[in-house]
Amino acid sequence: MKTKFDFSRIMKSKITWAVIAELMILLVCLIIRPEFFQISYQESTGMLYGSLIDILNRSSEITIIALGMTLVIALAGTDLSVGALVALSGAMALKLMRWDMSEFPTAGDYSITPMFWVILVALGICALFGSFNGLMIARFGMQPIIATLVLMVAGRGVAQIITNGRQMTTNFAAFKFISQGSVLFLPMPIIITVVIFILMSLLTRKTAFGMFVESVGINPNASRVSGLRSSLIIFTAYLITGLLSGVSGLIYASRIGQNDSNNAGINYELDAILAVVIGGTSMSGGKFSLTGTVIGSIIIRTIITFVYYFGVAAEATMVFRALIVVVVIVLQSEPVREFMGKRRTMRKVAMGGELHG
Amino acid sequence: MADKRIRIKRQSLTNRIFNPKHVMVYATIGVFLLIYLFGALMYGDKGFTTIRTFLNMFIDNAYFGISAVGMTMVLITGGIDLSVAAVASLTGMFIAYGNSVLGMDPFLCIAIAMVVGVGLGALMGAMIHYLNVPPFITTLAGMFLARGACSLISRESIAINNAAFDALAGWKIYIMKLVDGEWVKVKPIAFVNFNVMLFLAMILIGAYLLKSTRLGRNVYAIGGNEQSAKLMFLPVAKTKIFVYAFNGFCSVLMGVSYALYVKSGWNLALQGGELEVIASAVIGGTLLTGGVGNMLGTLFGVMLKSIIPALITFAGNLLSWWGKIATGLLLLLFIGIQRIVVTYSARRKGSCR
Numbered sequence: 001m002k003t004k005f006d007f008s009r010i011m012k013s014k015i016t017w018a019v020i021a022e023l024m025i026l027l028v029c030l031i032i033r034p035e036f037f038q039i040s041y042q043e044s045t046g047m048l049y050g051s052l053i054d055i056l057n058r059s060s061e062i063t064i065i066a067l068g069m070t071l072v073i074a075l076a077g078t079d080l081s082v083g084a085l086v087a088l089s090g091a092m093a094l095k096l097m098r099w100d101m102s103e104f105p106t107a108g109d110y111s112i113t114p115m116f117w118v119i120l121v122a123l124g125i126c127a128l129f130g131s132f133n134g135l136m137i138a139r140f141g142m143q144p145i146i147a148t149l150v151l152m153v154a155g156r157g158v159a160q161i162i163t164n165g166r167q168m169t170t171n172f173a174a175f176k177f178i179s180q181g182s183v184l185f186l187p188m189p190i191i192i193t194v195v196i197f198i199l200m201s202l203l204t205r206k207t208a209f210g211m212f213v214e215s216v217g218i219n220p221n222a223s224r225v226s227g228l229r230s231s232l233i234i235f236t237a238y239l240i241t242g243l244l245s246g247v248s249g250l251i252y253a254s255r256i257g258q259n260d261s262n263n264a265g266i267n268y269e270l271d272a273i274l275a276v277v278i279g280g281t282s283m284s285g286g287k288f289s290l291t292g293t294v295i296g297s298i299i300i301r302t303i304i305t306f307v308y309y310f311g312v313a314a315e316a317t318m319v320f321r322a323l324i325v326v327v328v329i330v331l332q333s334e335p336v337r338e339f340m341g342k343r344r345t346m347r348k349v350a351m352g353g354e355l356h357g
Numbered sequence: 358m359a360d361k362r363i364r365i366k367r368q369s370l371t372n373r374i375f376n377p378k379h380v381m382v383y384a385t386i387g388v389f390l391l392i393y394l395f396g397a398l399m400y401g402d403k404g405f406t407t408i409r410t411f412l413n414m415f416i417d418n419a420y421f422g423i424s425a426v427g428m429t430m431v432l433i434t435g436g437i438d439l440s441v442a443a444v445a446s447l448t449g450m451f452i453a454y455g456n457s458v459l460g461m462d463p464f465l466c467i468a469i470a471m472v473v474g475v476g477l478g479a480l481m482g483a484m485i486h487y488l489n490v491p492p493f494i495t496t497l498a499g500m501f502l503a504r505g506a507c508s509l510i511s512r513e514s515i516a517i518n519n520a521a522f523d524a525l526a527g528w529k530i531y532i533m534k535l536v537d538g539e540w541v542k543v544k545p546i547a548f549v550n551f552n553v554m555l556f557l558a559m560i561l562i563g564a565y566l567l568k569s570t571r572l573g574r575n576v577y578a579i580g581g582n583e584q585s586a587k588l589m590f591l592p593v594a595k596t597k598i599f600v601y602a603f604n605g606f607c608s609v610l611m612g613v614s615y616a617l618y619v620k621s622g623w624n625l626a627l628q629g630g631e632l633e634v635i636a637s638a639v640i641g642g643t644l645l646t647g648g649v650g651n652m653l654g655t656l657f658g659v660m661l662k663s664i665i666p667a668l669i670t671f672a673g674n675l676l677s678w679w680g681k682i683a684t685g686l687l688l689l690l691f692i693g694i695q696r697i698v699v700t701y702s703a704r705r706k707g708s709c710r
Contacts (some may be wrong), residue, residue, distance in 0.1 A: 008498055020533055106568065120622050135410065140696055141696065142694075142696055143645050146688070146692050149635070149688060150634065152632065154681055154685025155685075157680070157682035157685065161678060161679075161682075165678065189543050206624060247427070261678075266628075266629075273493070274497065279490075283494060284491070318502070318505030319502060322499070322501035322505060325494070325497070325498040325501065329488075333490050335487065
């Protein structure tokens with residue numbers, strides 16, 4: 001069967017609006033300053049440079065978290081603890097590298113613990129806390145917002161206890177590589193993001209897991225009755241989000257070369273949720289789109305980069321972000337989309353065309 | 358002739374007291390008393406039991422409490438508002454910038470902030486209702502907008518120097534006691550300031566609105582089941598918009614009270630405050646699913662959240678980040694109790710059927 005190019009279906013799709021929004025912003029950039037799109041290659045670091053690369057690079061922290069958050073939101077939940085877990089993972093990594101700072105008081109290219117363990121323990125503790133969230137929500141049926149609020153409040157406290165309230169700095173080359181290294185001419189964070197995106201896509205589209213998530217998100221009880229283990233699926237989603245927050249925390253800590261329990265990952269939960277929603281996943285659960293989420297996250301970063309690049313006061317980003325959010329959510333909201341859909345079908349009827357469902 | 362009017366029989370007293378709806382409030386009050394008792398036993402000799410310590414807990418947290426009144430109502434309708442702290446911060450900026458830079462009267466600035474805050478609240482309420490956008494995202498946008506506006510006004514902290522404003526901030530009622538027919542201040546000196554009075558007044562207004570007005574009934578009805586409320590021809594749209602506008606009003610008052618407390622405006626003031634406010638409402642027994650909650654619970658929720666920093670100050674050797682962990686554990690305890698209560702009452706309802 002030949003599939004027809006259905007314009008109205010594309011217009012109704014939520015991702016379309018996100019892509020259009022992104023292209024509009026880029027178009028404005030192009031009109032104001034064409035050199036925004038310049039990409040140059042630097043021999044010394046073997047990396048590509050340019051605003052576009054920078055957008056992808058800097059958006060990676062949010063994108064990685066948002067990929068996990070997509071599953072959580074598709075299950076009609078929210079995870080507010082991701083920001084705290086970003087701080088926690090950084091604190092754990094720095095603690096393992098510097099320990100109590102008595103042997104090596106100055107920061108340098110060394111680590112007390114092997115790199116392997118640094119990454120493993122930091123990710124492990126985040127996965128552990130993620131599974132704590134999952135346990136409370138899946139096993140004890142607590143409300144996601146409030147269950148994850150516990151860790152959001154307590155997580156930063158735990159991070160400070162791990163490092164005893166200190167800020168530690170490191171110049172350990174292997175750790176710095178996470179954010180400053182490059183593979184295939186691209187900065188490492190982009191590579192990590194792409195790898196995680198591919199893994200998540202495989203998990204959700206090549207196995208039944210993705211379908212299970214959508215099913216549980218649409219109706220947990222019906223899914224349970226038809227033989228799905230809802231609680232296990234919910235648990236896994238929170239576990240994955242915790243783990244991915246840990247990855248994001250390592251990238252962040254590596255970027256700034258230190259741990260910062262108070263400011264690391266602040267407002268990440270909001271940005272991640274925003275990215276998912278702009279990407280077209282509804283907060284009431286159900287169908288999700290990982291591609292949409294990546295686009296959403298890139299939109300957020302594009303706005304920030306745009307504002308920095310054109311020398312607008314850095315604080316104005318917030319206002320821009322608010323405006324973009326309002327525009328996107330209004331366009332995506334049910335009444336508006338219904339209205340658009342109705343108008344199009346009405347025109348079709350008027351032209352004597354057939355109606356397709 | 359027998360009286361034909363149908364007499365609605367009041368539930369018996371024990372039934373009313375042990376209503377599962379109230380268990381949360383009892384739990385909050387009980388835990389507060391327990392922690393207070395613990396503090397009194399451990400640090401009684403250091404002055405934990407004085408009126409001053411007790412009132413200081415109010416003075417240091419009154420602004421959170423004011424916002425918690427509006428937040429409780431929003432949560433009862435089944436919504437959430439993340440913009441409160443940002444709107445409060447914006448109010449502070451209005452007062453500080455208007456007074457110190459533009460030379461306006463601070464009370465005029467408060468009036469302008471009131472219009473902006475209530476307007477933003479009503480707008481968000483309308484968007485939530487008519488466009489069917491999740492409250493979380495709508496109010497998140499409101500938060501970004503308010504924070505952004507703060508930062509556009511000024512990126513630095515501005516002090517407020519105004520005689521009338523200072524007078525209001527310094528206004529105190531001292532707690533007196535009768536000694537030999539003469540009123541003297543209690544030692545150590547304890548007092549109640551404008552913020553505390555405002556907080557208590559707002560709690561009373563909130564309790565009145567929820568308990569004794571048609572509006573309050575509608576709020577509970579919408580939180581219980583919005584679909585049913587619509588079918589009963591309750592004014593869902595009006596009520597929802599009012600609740601968000603009222604919450605905007607409370608946020609502005611929170612900003613005024615915070616400005617009185619610190620006497621300055623700062624674009625990053627009260628960052629993360631919205632979650633503190635939500636946490637105090639939840640500790641006070643408000644369910645995030647909507648339909649359950651009351652002002653007495655919120656009052657004790659705020660007090661319970663403020664007693665922890667007080668205890669940590671008295672302990673002296675404990676570091677402040679234990680406060681975060683303690684708050685987290687407290688939240689965990691309360692949502693645990695909530696869970697048990699909800700399951701229990703669902704089972705009871707089930708058996709009646």
